[in-house]
Amino acid sequence: MxxxxxxxxxxxxxxxxxxxxxxxxxxxxxxxxxxxxxxxxxxxxxxxxxxxxxxxxxxxxxxxxxxxxxxxxxxxxxxxxxxxxxxxxxxxxxxxxxxxxxxxxxxxxxxxxxxxxxxxxxxxxxxxRIDYRAIYEKEHAEKLQLERTDFFKNLVDGKLSMSQVLEQGQHFGMDLSAVWYQVMLFQVRGRDLAEAVRPEAAEADRQALEIEDTIMDLVAVQGHAEMYEQIGDTLCFLLMAQTREELQQTETSLIAKMKKAAEGSDKLLYFIGIGQAVSRLHEIKMAYQSASRAFSARFFSDCSGIFRDTDAGFLPESDQTELDLSRLNMDKLDRRIVYNFLAGGTVTDVPDFVRNYLTGLGRDNLNSLLLRQYVILDSIFAMAAFLKKQGISAAQLEQFQNQFRNFNANLTLDQAETRLCQCFDNALALRDSQSQQQYGRLIEQAKGYIDTHYACEDISLSTVAASVHFSPNHFSSIFGQQTGLSFIEYLTQVRMAKARELLYCTKLKSAEIAFQVGYRDPHYFCYVFKKTHNLTPMEFRSQRGAKAAVTGGTDACG
The missing domain is CATH 3.40.50.2300 (Response regulator)
Incomplete structure (x- = not known):
């Protein structure tokens, strides 16, 4: 009125x-x-x-x-x-x-x-006109965010040529021409991933989302840095500069902002992985791999920390075959390290994690056949315990353990490393399969929310994401992976299905149907309906009536 x-x-x-x-x-x-x-x-x-x-x-x-x-x-x-x-x-x-x-x-x-x-x-x-513009901008922003994430994934995977990087970067409003590049990874999570099912975990997740949102806002005005959110609640930053000094200043400033946002909660830990600087666009892949190596150290830490890639690698080989207990760091055999990795790591993290895991035990000590056997078997038992806790079926667990039941006890150190990587790969595959089912349940929950609230004018990606305790960016990525549709596309499908039902089963006018399916403006409703059906609502209703008259049948309403 x-x-x-x-x-x-x-x-x-x-x-x-x-x-x-x-x-x-x-x-x-x-x-x-x-x-x-x-x-x-x-x-x-x-x-x-x-x-x-x-x-x-x-x-x-x-x-x-x-x-x-x-x-x-x-x-x-x-x-x-x-x-x-x-x-x-x-x-x-x-x-x-x-x-x-x-x-x-x-x-x-x-x-x-x-x-x-x-x-x-x-x-x-x-x-x-204002509403059309607002709706268009909302749809365009969501689509652009998904495209931007795909661009960054391809960039750090080295799948783009220099011309593609510059051209696509310009499309997203990013000037990626620089002399120096560096990648930083950031994650904030609960103190013990292995115990993430505890009631207080929900509060920790809420705080983590708030911190991520704060950091995103800070980076938006940072300058010399671009960011995207990876699956797994990891933020990836690409730093750019014309000089090493400028790159160092950007790094220092960004770290200070991250720490300020993340510190202060006794429920959370934060981790920052910093890769080596590179001087060419096509080396950004190397910069990302460097940051990932450094970032893998978070699985061995029980406190917040900043990790840098020093390319230290393994310690030199030794002919020593006896176990030197005085040089063995027993803390590195803590199963929580394995649990935390299985809870938060990815397949791409496996080689760096295993290498760091074994290096932490002492390369010389691992020349002992006895310790190699113990490490592999204990890791397998830890994986089985973790998978059982995640709800993996008994049959799947037995199949997982059978793969390694009769492994060659006389594996060399390199063979043991390869075998351990295979163990973790298989365990993560089972975890991800279970996670997909869990994601599937969350997406079904989100769909249920949409099906209930599709008629609300203020329904948005943010409100639906909040209903399942996800950040909008993370939810958008998961929703797209699970459904093959963007949030707006799915919401439109739901609204159009309800509109068809009302056109079939009622004598309501188009304007009335528009309001009932969530469109404040009847003209915009007609525009969307025609765009998706190649017919106006009234043409659709008339066509339906004509078909019913010809066949002498009844419509879906009986």
Whole structure:
């Protein structure tokens, strides 16, 4: 219902206008009145009417001066001038101010009402254009975010040529031409991934999402850095600079912002992996691999930390075959290291994790056949325990363990490393299979939320993501992977299916159906319907009726 404010210094005329028109029945709300512009102006600012009807000649402040002030403070409000002066200068000034209608007195209630409805139609048309733009921008932003994530994945995987990188980067508003590049990885998570099923884990997840959102906002204004969110709640940053000094400054600034955002919660740990700097676009893949190597150290840490890739590699080989317990770090045999990796690692992390895991035990010690056998068997038992906790079936667990039941006990160190990598690969495959089922359940939950709330105007990617405790970016990626559709595409499908049902089964008008399926603007509903069906709603209904008449059958409603 549009709001109307009336300004008229002649009391009789003002009362006549108020009583002649049945405001509520005509779809309007008369929110205020005043006898002059000076008294009206503060009241108008407070009530923010859609339409102001004002006399042109009034004491203290006339209608034209009032219209000027309204134009500045409330540009969305429309002004109708009532004037007893049929003079060109008045009309010209009113046009210059932006007055919507200029009506000459005396004027009948019917004529005034027609003018008000005309102005209301213009307001609704303007609002429709604004709504179209907002909806388009929301859909475009979601699509652009998915495309941007795919671009970054291809960039760090080395799948793009230099020209493709620069061209696609420009498409996303990124200038990727620089002298130096560096990759940083960031993750914030609960203190013990292996115990992530505890009740307090939900609160930790909520805090982690808040921290990620804060860091995203900070990076948006950082400069010399681009970011995307990977599956697994890891944020990936590409730092760019013209000099090493500038790169170092960007790194220092970004780390400080991350630490400030992440520190302060006793439920969370944060990890930052920093790769080596490279000087060519095609070396960004190497920079990413370098950062990933450093980042794999997080699985061995029980406190927050910053890890850098030093390319230290393995310690030199030794002919020693006896186990030196004095040089064996027993903390590195803690099964929680394996649990935490299985809970938060990926297949691409396996080689670096296994290498660091074995190096931490001491290369010389691993020349002992006894320790090699123990490490492999203990890791397999730890994997089995983790998988059982994740809900893997007994049959799958038995199959997993059988793969390694009769492994060659005389494996060399290199063969043992390869074998251990295979163990972790298989364990992660089972975990991911189970996770996909869990993601599937979450997506079904999200679909249920959409099916229940599709008619709400304010339903959005953010509200649906929040309903399943995901960040919007993470949810968007998972939803796309699970359904093959973007959130907007799926929401539109649901709304269109309900619209078809209403067209089939009711005699509701298109405008009524639009409101029932979540579209405030009937024109936009018709646009979307025609875009998805190549028919207008009425053409669709007529076609359905014609088919039913020809076949003599009934429709889906019986």
């Amino acid at each position: 549009l709001k109307v404010f009336l300004v008229e210094d002649e009391y009789i005329i003002r009362e006549s206008i108020k009583k002649t028109i049945n405001w509520a029945a005509e779809g309007f709300s008369l929110v205020g009145e005043a006898g002059d512009g000076e008294r009206a102006y503060p009241m108008i600012l407070k009530s923010e009417p859609d339409i102001v009807i004002t006399d042109i000649r009034m004491p203290f402040m006339d209608g034209l001066e009032l219209a000027r002030l309204i134009r500045v403070k409330l540009p969305q409000s429309r002004v109708i001038i009532l004037s007893g002066h049929d003079e060109f200068d008045y009309a010209r000034e009113a046009i210059q101010i932006g007055v919507t209608e200029y009506l000459l007195k005396p004027i009948s209630g019917a004529t005034l009402l027609t003018a008000i409805h005309g102005v209301a139609q213009k307001i609704r048309a303007d609002q429709s």
